Amino acid sequence: MAVWCVLLLLAVVNGAAREAWLVRHFDAETAHVLSTLMLCLWIVAAVWWLAPWLCLRSERQALRTGLAWVALTMAFESLVGHYLLGRPWSAVWEDYDLKDGHIWPLVLIVTAASPWLAWRARRRSS
Template sequence: MKTIYLQALGIWLLFAVVANINGIIRNLGYGPFMPELTAHQLSCLTGAVAFGTVMFLFFRLTKAEFSRMDLFLIGSMWLAMTICFEFLFGHYVIGHSWDRLLADYNLLKGRLWVLILLWTWLGPLIMGSLASGDLSLLGAGANRVTEVS
């Protein structure tokens, strides 16, 4: 297995820590002072910024080589792991109903969780390209390997 994928697994675990800190700040900080939906939306925004920062730093600091395909596969891996964790941990450990878990996917009711999932999936491609300074990783050009120094 390529080094970048093993590192990406560790970064996903860091996302779990970041998400929990974000949730604690929401629940104990600003959440009690605003409607639940507004707190959810603000939390999604702060979570997306935090995840983007972690992604950028990861791809900037790693010594591992990565290609556009690697970035796409990392995003796909993070997406699958996040959805599995959300449903399995949320239902079987926390005890949330399936209906409650699915409710966060309703964009028409202002629930923004699906946008976090989209960012989790596409963020590596965007932030990896920005962090490496190789914006061709975003395009349809050759799938070349980029080494970040």
């Protein structure tokens, strides 16, 4: 849970950086794509760095951890987006629509896979 909170903090900082810098230099769609890709890199780096702290003992545990983080992320996005920010449910789920060029699901895939990738890589190096 603590590592997921670090990932959440990275996402918030990444979003603030997008709004403060990227949207000044790129159109909104490009800024969103760049921000999403940057967040994916931050997630992989953070999970790699924090992997020893996770104490993952098996491939199954690594996969479960990633899926739990995805569930937490989707719950957070949905609840904050709808109840705190007052966005309608259709707008909350808009970022998940690949047909419209939204690549947010890539963040979920990276979040789900990162513990497993870190576990595999660290297991090979030991």
